[in-house]
Amino acid sequence: MSPSKRLKPVQRVAHSREQVAARNLGISRKVLQEQQNKLEQLRHYHQDYLQRFEQAARNGIAAAQMQEYRAFIAKLDEAIRRQESVVAASQSEHTAKKSHWREKHSRTQALNKAIDRYQIAESKNEARSEQKESDELSQRLGREE
Template sequence: MATPSALDTLIELATQQTDEAAKRLGRAIRNSEDAEKKLQLLLQYRDDYMARFQTTLQAGLSASSYRNFQHFIDKLDEAIKGQQRVIQDAQGRVTRERGAWQDSERKRISYDTLATRAEKVRQLKESRRDQKQTDEFAARALFNKR
């Protein structure tokens, strides 16, 4: 088993790695949420634009205006598809970062468990040593009484 100071060092390093992994996970989640918000804005804008298009269409629309509306809607649809790909990438990063954080946390917990076991072994040895000293002291006291 590693020495207590080596375990302490491993625990400290694992804790730092876990903290860094948690920060990366937090950033990935924020980026994913931001991408989702942008998609919602694009979808809302497309809906608003389509409503405006319907209103304008009922009032009468020239062929060139119709093409312009249609062209802009096509561009919005491309932007929406692109944003959906951004979201998929962001969610993939969240999944990877969550896995990295979980791995780091598992490692840190393993080291903590080793340290706890080492401490229990140390305490048991100390308890046995103290008991042995107490027994020897009692035996000497008994021997000296006789």
């Protein structure tokens, strides 16, 4: 069996592993985007709530209401910090998945190139062999005449 044919099963496995890594990368990209969107929504809500608080403070509010606003803003601040941690973890996971995919992609590409080189060499060898047979046949036919 030729080297290129022996490498075909390895190439299929490598390609399959690359596809799995690509799917996992896509999933991690989606998760990261969702987490970033949640963080952006929290920040936007925080900003809106601060504006409402400032407006209410200008119009005059009771001390109890002011404490409620401040307590809620503190909770929003904490939620934002937690979400920033989630985003950072998602970013790290996405970076790891991307690195893993690149590794699998490189392996697949290397196998593809190796198989291509083997196939080119095999084709050249086959062409030389055919040419040699043709030359030998021509010589035999030339002697018989």
